Amino acid sequence: MIEKAPTKRSVRLNTVTHSVRAAQTVLQYGVGAMVDFADQTLMTAAPEYWKDIDYSVDPVIHIHDERLGKILNVDYFGMPKDKDEYRSGIAYVRFPQWYFCPKCRRFQPLNKWITEHRKVARNKEKDADMKRPKCIECKAELVPARIVIACESGHIDDFPWILWTHEKSFGGRRDICGNPEIKFSTGATSSSGLEGLVVKCNCGAMTTLEGAFNKDALQKFYSCTGFMPWKNQREACHAIPQVVQRGASKVYFPKNASSLVIPPYSDRANSLIENSQEYNKCLDRIEDYDGDEKEIFIESKLEKWTLTIANEIQIDSQLVKNILRRRLLSNRNEETCDVTTNVKYRIEEYAALTGDIPQYGMDEHDFIREKMDSDRYSMPGINQVVLIHKVREVRALIGFSRLNPPDAFNINSSESAFGLMSTKESENRWYPGYEVRGEGIFINFSDKEIEEWIAKNIKVVNRTFKLNQNYSMTLMSKHTPRKITPKFIFLHTMAHLLIRQLSFECGYTTASLRERIYCDTGEEDIKMNGIFIYTASGDSEGTLGGLVRQGYPDCLPQILRKALLGAQLCSNDPVCIESAGQGREALNLAACHSCLLLPETSCEEFNVFLDRGLVVGTLKDQALGFYSGWLSRK
Structure with a gap:
C-alpha cells in the first residue's frame, strides 16, 4: 500500500544558483538523486511534479526515438527546457530534512x-x-x-x-x-x-x-x-x-536506457514529423485511450492526421501515412515485446553499423556512415572499420537503485526488478531523457579468428570461468543470471584500451567518449563482434570531427598499437596482472585505475568484466592474449 503525504506548495528558487545541465538530470542528478547547491541540498522530484501552476505549459522538450519508445511503452522522452523557455524549471524537494x-x-x-x-x-x-x-x-x-x-x-x-x-x-x-x-x-x-x-x-x-x-x-x-x-x-x-x-x-x-537512432528511423521525414506541432497534438489526444479503444481511435483519425501533418511539413502524404502507421499502431507485437536484453535490442543497430540493412533511399538526417577499405589498415583480427560522421543517441532515465548498481544487461527492467525504482508513475507516458549528437568509430572484429583463439587457449576459458565464478557470488547474479563469454571480455577490454588512447590523440577527454559493445551471447541468430566508440558529450563538443579523423588508415593502426603496447605494463604490476579478482565484487582480473578503468559515464558495465590478460597476455604466459603474436612480430 502506498501512502501519499500531504502535498506541499512550490517555492520558486533562484535560477542562477539552483540549476543543473539537462544531461545531468538524466545521469547523476536524476529523479531521486540529491543535488548539493551552495546553500542547501535538494532532491530532484518525480517528473509528475515538474509542471508549473499553469498546466498549459509543457516543462520538457519532446525527444522521439521510435524503437526505444516502443520497448519502454512510452510516447516520447522529455528533456528539461532551458530557464528562458520554461521559467519554473524542474522541481526539487528538500531532502535531507x-x-x-x-x-x-x-x-x-x-x-x-x-x-x-x-x-x-x-x-x-x-x-x-x-x-x-x-x-x-x-x-x-x-x-x-x-x-x-x-x-x-x-x-x-x-x-x-x-x-x-x-x-x-x-x-x-x-x-x-x-x-x-x-x-x-x-x-x-x-x-x-x-x-x-x-x-x-x-x-x-x-x-x-x-x-x-x-x-x-x-x-x-x-x-x-x-x-x-x-x-x-x-x-x-x-x-x-x-x-x-x-x-x-x-x-x-541511475538506470539508463540508451538507443542509437538508425535507418529507417533516422531520415529527415521522421525528424520533421516528430517536431511538428500536429504530431504532438495527436499524441496528446491518444493519451485518453487504452488497448483496443486506442487502436480503433487511431485508425479512425489516421487519414485526417496524415493530411494535416503532411500539409504542415510539406512532404508526401503517403510517406507520412506509412510513418504514422508504423509509429502509432501496434507494431508492439511479439517481436518487439521479446526484446528485453541490450543484446537483442542492439541487433538492429549492429546491422546498421555494418551496412547489413536495406538502403531505404531516404535522406539520412541523423545517421551518416562511411565504410572504409579494411585492407588498408593491416590490423589482424579486424574485418571492418566504419566511420560514423553523424549519429544521434537518445538516453532515457527509466529508474534508479540504491546501495547496489542496477542491472545493466536488461534494457527494460521493470520496477519489480530487485531494488529498481521507476522514475515515473505507470500512467505517465514519458520518461526523462535527452539526446546526444556526435560522431564515432565502429570496429568489427573477426568472429572466426576470435573463436579459433578461444578454442586453442584453455587458459582463456579458465580466466573467463574465474570471472563467472565471482559474478555468481554477487547479489546481482541472483536476480539477473548472466554468462560472461571470453569474446565479451575481449571486446570490452579493447574498447577501454582504445578510448584511453584516443583521448590522447583526438582532443576529447575520456569522459567525453563512450563505448557501445556489440557481442552476441550465442542464443541469437546473428553473430556480433563489434565495438562502437563515440562522443558522449551533450553539447557542441561532440561534433567537432576529431574522433572520426582518427579512424582513417593513417591514424588508427598506430593508435591500436600504442594502446596495446601500453596495456603490456601497468604501474601496479605484478599485483594487477596476477590478480584473481579486483574491483567491484572482484569482477575484474588484470584491470585497475592505472591501466583500464574509465569514468563511469563512459562504460556500459560500471567498469567490470575487464581483463587485459586476454588481449596482451600475462607475465607468466605472454602468448595468451589475442594480440600477443602481433605485438611480438612488430
Whole structure:
C-alpha cells in the first residue's frame, strides 16, 4: 500500500544558483538523486511534479526515438527546457530534512527551523519558507545532515537522530522525552572518527555515532519507513536500512536506457514529423485511450492526421501515412515485446553499423556512415572499420537503485526488478531523457579468428570461468543470471584500451567518449563482434570531427598499437596482472585505475568484466592474449 503525504506548495528558487545541465538530470542528478547547491541540498522530484501552476505549459522538450519508445511503452522522452523557455524549471524537494547550526550546534528538522523563522521574520511574505536556511538566533547558514539511511529497495530517509540518541545513550537506553531537542558537536577528545561526533538531547541522553555505519546498526530498533521523498509518498517496507554518507556514490545509481537512432528511423521525414506541432497534438489526444479503444481511435483519425501533418511539413502524404502507421499502431507485437536484453535490442543497430540493412533511399538526417577499405589498415583480427560522421543517441532515465548498481544487461527492467525504482508513475507516458549528437568509430572484429583463439587457449576459458565464478557470488547474479563469454571480455577490454588512447590523440577527454559493445551471447541468430566508440558529450563538443579523423588508415593502426603496447605494463604490476579478482565484487582480473578503468559515464558495465590478460597476455604466459603474436612480430 502506498501512502501519499500531504502535498506541499512550490517555492520558486533562484535560477542562477539552483540549476543543473539537462544531461545531468538524466545521469547523476536524476529523479531521486540529491543535488548539493551552495546553500542547501535538494532532491530532484518525480517528473509528475515538474509542471508549473499553469498546466498549459509543457516543462520538457519532446525527444522521439521510435524503437526505444516502443520497448519502454512510452510516447516520447522529455528533456528539461532551458530557464528562458520554461521559467519554473524542474522541481526539487528538500531532502535531507535535518539541518544543524555550526555556531550554536542546534540540530533539528527543517520544518522547526522554518517555524522559528516565521515567528520573528520581519517580512514573512517575502521569505516565509526560508529559501536560504539560516539559524534565526546566530544568523549562521544551516548545514544539512551528512548522513542518511537507505535500503536496497530504493527507499531513503533521514537518519533517526532522536531514536539513536536515546537508544544508544551512555549508561543504557532511555525513553524518548516529550520535547526532544538535539545538539550536534564534536567530543572533547582529539579523535576524528565517529566516536568523536556527539549527539545530545536536552533530557540528558547522549551518545556518539560510533558503530552507526555497521550494516546491522539499526537492526534491533528500527526498520525502513518506505519513504520516497522525490514523490512525497511512503509504502510498506520491512528491510533494514543502512547508514550512508549523503554524498556516497552508492546512494544513487541511475538506470539508463540508451538507443542509437538508425535507418529507417533516422531520415529527415521522421525528424520533421516528430517536431511538428500536429504530431504532438495527436499524441496528446491518444493519451485518453487504452488497448483496443486506442487502436480503433487511431485508425479512425489516421487519414485526417496524415493530411494535416503532411500539409504542415510539406512532404508526401503517403510517406507520412506509412510513418504514422508504423509509429502509432501496434507494431508492439511479439517481436518487439521479446526484446528485453541490450543484446537483442542492439541487433538492429549492429546491422546498421555494418551496412547489413536495406538502403531505404531516404535522406539520412541523423545517421551518416562511411565504410572504409579494411585492407588498408593491416590490423589482424579486424574485418571492418566504419566511420560514423553523424549519429544521434537518445538516453532515457527509466529508474534508479540504491546501495547496489542496477542491472545493466536488461534494457527494460521493470520496477519489480530487485531494488529498481521507476522514475515515473505507470500512467505517465514519458520518461526523462535527452539526446546526444556526435560522431564515432565502429570496429568489427573477426568472429572466426576470435573463436579459433578461444578454442586453442584453455587458459582463456579458465580466466573467463574465474570471472563467472565471482559474478555468481554477487547479489546481482541472483536476480539477473548472466554468462560472461571470453569474446565479451575481449571486446570490452579493447574498447577501454582504445578510448584511453584516443583521448590522447583526438582532443576529447575520456569522459567525453563512450563505448557501445556489440557481442552476441550465442542464443541469437546473428553473430556480433563489434565495438562502437563515440562522443558522449551533450553539447557542441561532440561534433567537432576529431574522433572520426582518427579512424582513417593513417591514424588508427598506430593508435591500436600504442594502446596495446601500453596495456603490456601497468604501474601496479605484478599485483594487477596476477590478480584473481579486483574491483567491484572482484569482477575484474588484470584491470585497475592505472591501466583500464574509465569514468563511469563512459562504460556500459560500471567498469567490470575487464581483463587485459586476454588481449596482451600475462607475465607468466605472454602468448595468451589475442594480440600477443602481433605485438611480438612488430
